[in-house]
Amino acid sequence: MDFGRISRRHLLQGSAALALSSTxxxxxxAAAETTVGFIYVGSRDDYGYNQAHAQGAAAVKKLxxxxxxxxxxxxxxxxxxxxxxxxxxxxGATLLFPTSFGYYNPHxxxxxxxxxxxxxxxCGGLWTDKDPKNAGSYFGYIDEAQYISGIVAGYSTKSGKxxxxxxxxxxxxxxxxxxxxxxxxxxxxxxxTQVIFTGDWSxxxxxxxxxxxxxxxxxxxxxCHVDGPKTMVENAARRGAMVCGYxxxxxxxxxxxxxxxxxxxxxxxxxxxxxxxxAGEAIPNFYRGGLKEEIVKVSPYGEMVSxxxxxxxxxxxxxxxxxxxxxxxxxxxxNKGKTVIAGGTDRGQQDPELERMDYLVDGVIGATA
Amino acid sequence: MADASIGLWTVPLAVFGGAIxxxxxxxxxxxxxxxxxxxxRINLGLEGTLVMGAMxxxxxxxxxxxxxxxVLAAGVTGAMFxxxxxxxxxxxxxxxxxxxxxLMLLGTGLAFFLGKPLIEPTAARLPAIDFGWWSDVPQLRxxxxxxxxxxxxxAIAPLLYWAFRTTRWGLLIRTAxxxxxxxxxxxxxxxxxxxxxxxxxxxxxxxGGSFLSLFYPGSWNEGLSSGQGITAVALVIFAxxxxxxxxxxxxxxxxxxxxxxxLQSVGITSGYHLFNAAxxxxxxxxxxxxxxxxxxxxxxxxxxxxxx
Numbered sequence: 001m002d003f004g005r006i007s008r009r010h011l012l013q014g015s016a017a018l019a020l021s022s023t024x025x026x027x028x029x030a031a032a033e034t035t036v037g038f039i040y041v042g043s044r045d046d047y048g049y050n051q052a053h054a055q056g057a058a059a060v061k062k063l064x065x066x067x068x069x070x071x072x073x074x075x076x077x078x079x080x081x082x083x084x085x086x087x088x089x090x091x092g093a094t095l096l097f098p099t100s101f102g103y104y105n106p107h108x109x110x111x112x113x114x115x116x117x118x119x120x121x122x123c124g125g126l127w128t129d130k131d132p133k134n135a136g137s138y139f140g141y142i143d144e145a146q147y148i149s150g151i152v153a154g155y156s157t158k159s160g161k162x163x164x165x166x167x168x169x170x171x172x173x174x175x176x177x178x179x180x181x182x183x184x185x186x187x188x189x190x191x192x193t194q195v196i197f198t199g200d201w202s203x204x205x206x207x208x209x210x211x212x213x214x215x216x217x218x219x220x221x222x223x224c225h226v227d228g229p230k231t232m233v234e235n236a237a238r239r240g241a242m243v244c245g246y247x248x249x250x251x252x253x254x255x256x257x258x259x260x261x262x263x264x265x266x267x268x269x270x271x272x273x274x275x276x277x278x279a280g281e282a283i284p285n286f287y288r289g290g291l292k293e294e295i296v297k298v299s300p301y302g303e304m305v306s307x308x309x310x311x312x313x314x315x316x317x318x319x320x321x322x323x324x325x326x327x328x329x330x331x332x333x334x335n336k337g338k339t340v341i342a343g344g345t346d347r348g349q350q351d352p353e354l355e356r357m358d359y360l361v362d363g364v365i366g367a368t369a
Numbered sequence: 370m371a372d373a374s375i376g377l378w379t380v381p382l383a384v385f386g387g388a389i390x391x392x393x394x395x396x397x398x399x400x401x402x403x404x405x406x407x408x409x410r411i412n413l414g415l416e417g418t419l420v421m422g423a424m425x426x427x428x429x430x431x432x433x434x435x436x437x438x439x440v441l442a443a444g445v446t447g448a449m450f451x452x453x454x455x456x457x458x459x460x461x462x463x464x465x466x467x468x469x470x471x472l473m474l475l476g477t478g479l480a481f482f483l484g485k486p487l488i489e490p491t492a493a494r495l496p497a498i499d500f501g502w503w504s505d506v507p508q509l510r511x512x513x514x515x516x517x518x519x520x521x522x523x524a525i526a527p528l529l530y531w532a533f534r535t536t537r538w539g540l541l542i543r544t545a546x547x548x549x550x551x552x553x554x555x556x557x558x559x560x561x562x563x564x565x566x567x568x569x570x571x572x573x574x575x576x577g578g579s580f581l582s583l584f585y586p587g588s589w590n591e592g593l594s595s596g597q598g599i600t601a602v603a604l605v606i607f608a609x610x611x612x613x614x615x616x617x618x619x620x621x622x623x624x625x626x627x628x629x630x631x632l633q634s635v636g637i638t639s640g641y642h643l644f645n646a647a648x649x650x651x652x653x654x655x656x657x658x659x660x661x662x663x664x665x666x667x668x669x670x671x672x673x674x675x676x677x
Contacts, residue, residue: 043481043591045488073591196633199645202592206645208585209387209627213634216379216508231586234491238587239511253491367638 033065034278037093039083040072041100041227042202048228048247049201053099053123055248056266060274069093076102084111088118095277097270099123101172108135119277125355127285136283138269139172141290141349143179144320145262146223147327148298148313149244150183152260153221154191155309156242157184163214163241164195165207165224165232169368171357173225176262178361179327180223180244185363187312194219195366201227211235221259233258242304249299260313261299268294290349291320334359335366379508380631386512387627388620389519390585394419394594395619396522397577398601400529401570403612405451406605407533408566409546409559409672410458413469415574416598417476418450422578424480424487427589431492439492440518440579447575448568450476455567459560465674473599487589495584516584518576522616525573529612542566546670574598600652607655609668622648 044054050072061068069091074083080103087093098108101124112120112135125139153162162184166173177195184191194217196210207224211232214222223244224232230253236243237254245251245261276283289295298317301310319325328351331343340359341347347354360366398415405412422443430439454472458465501513533539544552545562552559582589604622608614629645643650
C-alpha cells in the first residue's frame with residue numbers, strides 16, 4: 001500500500017494500529033526526518049494547476065529522509081490556517097507549501113508570524129518586504145512558455161483567429177493572454193486572440209460553452225488559463241480545433257489536436273527548495289524564474305506542428321535559455337489604442353510593473369472588466 | 370474556416386445549442402424530482418445523486434468500454450440513493466429535507482472519493498445523432514449534434530404529464546402526495562409508493578449525471594455539476610410540479626448558461642459577470658416570485674413538508 005497517496009485526513013481517520021505501524025516504519029528508516037506539507041486548493045488529479053504541484057510533491061517524496069503530508073481542496077479562507085496549524089502540530093511539518101494564490105494574504109502571513117521558526121513557501125509571487133522573513137512567495141514566468149505556445153499557434157492557425165478561455169482578469173492571467181498573443185503575432189502579424197472569461201477557476205460547463213462559442217466564431221486554435229484545462233482540450237479536439245495546453249501536458253487527452261503547451265516544472269523546483277532548507281540555506285523570499293531557471297517548460301510539439309513553427313519556436317526558446325529575450329518590449333499598445341509600454345522601454349521579466357498588468361494588448365479581443 | 374464566421378448570429382445559435390446541450394441534466398433531475406415531490410416527498414439529495422451518477426457512469430464506461438452500460442449504472446446508483454432517502458424518511462419523525470441535505474453531502478463526497486482515479490483516464494463517450502446533415506453551416510451542424518438522452522428526456526416529459534393524469538400509477542402517486550390518509554384508506558402503503566417514486570426520481574437524476582460525464586462537458590472532474598442538481602430541484606417549484614413546464618424551464622436554464630460565454634465571443638464584454646450568473650439570477654428571481662407567506666404555491670402537493 002502506498003501511504004503517500006493517502007491524505008493526512010484519511011490517515012487520521014484510519015485505524016490507530018495502521019497509523020502507528022506506518023509511523024514506526026518510517027521513523028525506523030530515517031531518524032532525523034523533515035516533514036513537508038503541501039496544500040492544494042482543488043483536487044490534485046485535476047490535469048491542471050493542482051496536479052502540477054502534486055507532481056512536484058511526488059518528486060519531493062522521493063528524497064531520502066523527507067516525509068510529505070498533503071491536503072487537497074482546502075478553500076482560500078480560514079480553513080487554510082487550520083490546515084497549516086494541524087500540519088505543524090499533528091504532523092510536525094517544518095516546511096509548508098500552500099500552493100494557491102489566495103492563501104497568501106492574510107492567512108500565510110499570519111501563520112508565518114505565529115511560527116517564526118518554520119518555513120512557508122507560497123506559490124503566487126506575493127511576498128513584499130513588509131512580510132515575515134520566514135515566508136516566501138515564488139512564481140514562475142509561465143508567460144515565457146505561453147509566448148512559445150503563441151508562436152506555434154500563430155503558425156498553425158488557418159483563420160488567424162485564436163481563442164483563450166480564461167478564468168478571471170487578474171494580472172497573471174492577463175499576462176498569459178498578452179504573451180500568447182504577442183507570440184502569435186510574431187508568426188502571423190494579423191492574428192487575433194478572442195478571450196472569454198468564465199468567472200471562476202473551475203466551471204466545466206461554462207468552459208465547454210466558451211470553447212464551443214469560440215469555435216463557432218471561426219477560431220481554430222485554443223488555449224486556456226483555468227484550473228483544469230481538460231474540458232477545453234477535449235471539447236475543442238472534438239470540434240476539430242487545435243489546442244495549446246496549460247499547467248501540465250494534456251497531449252494524452254487529445255494527441256491529434258495538441259500543438260504544445262505551457263507547463264509548470266515544479267518537480268524540478270520543489271526538491272531543490274527542500275534540499276536548500278535541509279542544508280540550512282535560505283531560499284530567497286521573492287523567488288522567480290522562467291524557462292532558464294527550469295520553473296516552467298514547454299510541452300513537446302505535436303506532430304502537426306510545422307517545421308517552420310518548430311524552428312522559430314526553438315530559436316526563441318534558445319534565447320530565453322540564454323537570458324537574452326524580452327517579451328514585453330515597447331512600444332506596446334493595448335486593445336483600446338493606449339500605449340502601455342513606451343517605445344524604447346523594455347519590461348524585463350523581473351519588472352514589478354508587469355505584475356500589476358491590467359490591460360490586454362492590441363490583437364486581443366475582449367475586455368478586462 | 371476563414372470565412373465560416375457567422376458574427377452576431379453566434380449568440381442566438383449558442384443559446385439554442387446551449388439549451389440543448391446544457392439542459393439535459395436539468396431536465397432529468399427536474400423530471401425525477403417532479404415524480405418524487407408529486408408523491409409527497411422532497412429529495413434535496415439529487416445534487417449528490419447527479420454527481421454520483423456522473424462518476425459511476427464514467428467509471429463503468431471506462432471499465433467496460435460501453436457508455437450505455439455506464440448510463441444504466443448511473444441510473445441504478447441513483448435509484449439506490451433514492452431508496453436510501455426513502456428508507457430513512459420512512460422512519461418516524463424524520464425530516465425529508467434534512468435527509469436530503471445529508472445525502473447531497475454523502476453523494477458528492479462519495480463520488481469525489483471514489484472518482485479520484487477516474488479524473489485522468491478518458492472513458493468511451495455517448496454518441497451524438499447528427500441532425501444538421503442538411504445544413505452547410507458548421508456552427509449549426511455542431512449545435513444540432515444531439516444526444517439520444519436529450520431526446521429521451523424530451524419524450525419523458527409529455528409521457529409523465531399523460532401518466533400523472535390518466536394512469537392508475539399516476540393517480541396513486543398524486544393521491545399519496547395530496548392526502549396520505551386517502552391513499553391509506555384506499556388500502557395502499559404510502560411509504561411504498563413514495564419509496565418507488567423516490568427511486569424512479571433518483572434513477573432519472575443518475576442518468577442526468579451520466580449525460581454530464583459521458584456527453585457534455587464529457588469528462589469526470591469534481592467541479593462537473595457546480596450546483597446543477599440543486600438548481601433543478603428549485604426549477605421543479607418554478608414549474609409548478611408540471612412535467613411539461615419542467616421541460617420548458619430546463620431549456621430556458623440551458624440557454625441562460627450559454628448566454629455569458631456567447632456574448633463574450635462576439636465582443637460584448639461589459640458586465641459578463643452578470644451574464645455568467647444568469648442561471649443563478651434566474652433561480653433567485655424564481656424563488657422570489659414563487660415565495661409568498663400569504664398563500665401556498667398553486668399546484669404544490671399538499672403533503673410536501675414545505676406546504677403542510
